Amino acid sequence: GEDVEQSLFLSVREGDSSVINCTYTDSSSTYLYWYKQEPGAGLQLLTYIFSNMDMKQDQRLTVLLNKKDKHLSLRIADTQTGDSAIYFCAEPEGGGADGLTFGKGTHLIIQP
């Protein structure tokens, strides 16, 4: 199956920007997704980007997509303690509606 890669941990200071990176494998992926998981909770959709876009901005979140390198990134501006969570990158599995393939998740740790 497809493989989605993310680094496991990222530590940033409060107020700085966080950049979480992801590489995916399926060049035919049309939509790519970012989910956030807070401790003890389910996954919450943060944002998504269509493959014909290079960038999408939504308040403090910026998603960058490099299709040539199959690289996706999520930038969180002015990182706050409430941003502390696990962030998952996901791409469609197989035929698109068959499910999502998730990365292992990046633990974002905020230092005061």
Add this chain to the structure above:
Amino acid sequence: DAGITQSPRHKVTETGTPVTLRCHQTENHRYMYWYRQDPGHGLRLIHYSYGVKDTDKGEVSDGYSVSRSKTEDFLLTLESATSSQTSVYFCAISEPTEYKNIQYFGAGTRLSVL
């Protein structure tokens, strides 16, 4: 959690016993999914359903069965639980379009098999 209820939220059981987890939705979405989440593995798809009585296997379906007799309910059964099935199980729902498949997740069921 987008009208998704998982039950039970926590369960402890013994090896060899049958276990059924329930996912209930109020959104009338066609697609429902079961994932498991384990440290070091992220989320992995177990089974999914694309309508009443229509189901298909995911990446890690061995040892699991599912049933969907109503649009709103999707059941995951472990016929004979093993310790390797200790995990957190998430249900998700979606109404995919041709290219977009935004999935909404329940709060999860934490299952311990002793």
